[in-house]
Amino acid sequence: MTTRRPSSWLPFLRCQQRSQYPYTSPSNSHTPRLIPTKAENILETGPSPKSRPLTEKEREFLQSAIRVNQAGELGANLIYEGQYAILKCDPRLKPLIRHMWDQEVHHLDTFNKLVAKHRIRPTALRPLWNVAGYALGVGTALLGEKAAMACTEAIETEIGGHYNDQLRTLLDMLKDDKDLLQNGELKQLMDTIREFRDDELEHLDTAVEHDSKDAEGYHVLFNIIRGGCKAAIWLSQRV
Numbered sequence: 001m002t003t004r005r006p007s008s009w010l011p012f013l014r015c016q017q018r019s020q021y022p023y024t025s026p027s028n029s030h031t032p033r034l035i036p037t038k039a040e041n042i043l044e045t046g047p048s049p050k051s052r053p054l055t056e057k058e059r060e061f062l063q064s065a066i067r068v069n070q071a072g073e074l075g076a077n078l079i080y081e082g083q084y085a086i087l088k089c090d091p092r093l094k095p096l097i098r099h100m101w102d103q104e105v106h107h108l109d110t111f112n113k114l115v116a117k118h119r120i121r122p123t124a125l126r127p128l129w130n131v132a133g134y135a136l137g138v139g140t141a142l143l144g145e146k147a148a149m150a151c152t153e154a155i156e157t158e159i160g161g162h163y164n165d166q167l168r169t170l171l172d173m174l175k176d177d178k179d180l181l182q183n184g185e186l187k188q189l190m191d192t193i194r195e196f197r198d199d200e201l202e203h204l205d206t207a208v209e210h211d212s213k214d215a216e217g218y219h220v221l222f223n224i225i226r227g228g229c230k231a232a233i234w235l236s237q238r239v
């Protein structure tokens with residue numbers, strides 16, 4: 001899959017000095033990289049021989065969780081890509097959005113690898129999230145810096161809560177289950193979700209610190225975007 005070039009969509013918004021920001025990887029692509037670097041290889045240790053096999057219900061939960069997380073991280077990447085295309089000329093916001101986008105690139109790469117490793121079917125709605133995520137990023141950035149930050153606040157509130165829900169379910173799965181506690185992959189998945197949850201909540205704090213709540217029509221904007229994000233999560237878990 002080739003990556004779209006947002007600047008060619010909106011040539012009138014180009015900065016004089018064109019951004020050289022690399023998107024996901026040297027291949028500049030959303031497609032999974034199947035050869036993970038050592039630091040990113042969260043599945044290096046497989047389940048211990050002592051760990052029991054997962055039940056059908058547990059397997060379904062994990063497949064659905066990884067699928068929806070990949071979809072969510074793809075959407076987040078495209079939102080930041082859209083915002084960056086519009087706000088990259090702003091010296092205050094450019095490094096901020098770039099930093100958050102950078103973290104989303106790492107999140108997406110990680111879930112791409114998990115999807116590939118476990119042969120999980122990605123959501124069929126991926127093309128829709130491609131368009132909707134980028135349009136949301138561009139649209140809110142065009143409304144202004146504060147609206148862009150309100151978008152970030154709404155998305156990260158929902159995603160942070162979503163990761164917390166997954167952590168609670170995983171903790172319930174492991175609770176009092178000595179066999180499953182030996183499963184190194186599950187433990188690493190929990191550590192990954194915990195780390196990404198913390199990143200998302202940091203993005204939320206950044207948005208609030210940059211006046212998200214002062215955006216015009218903040219409450220309407222926040223609730224519409226958060227509701228859309230919730231619906232996207234619900235759909236991506238199932239379709």
Ligand SMILES: [Fe+2]
Nearest residue numbers: 073076104107
């Ligand atoms: Fe993320």
Ligand SMILES: [Fe+2]
Nearest residue numbers: 076199200203
């Ligand atoms: Fe985020």
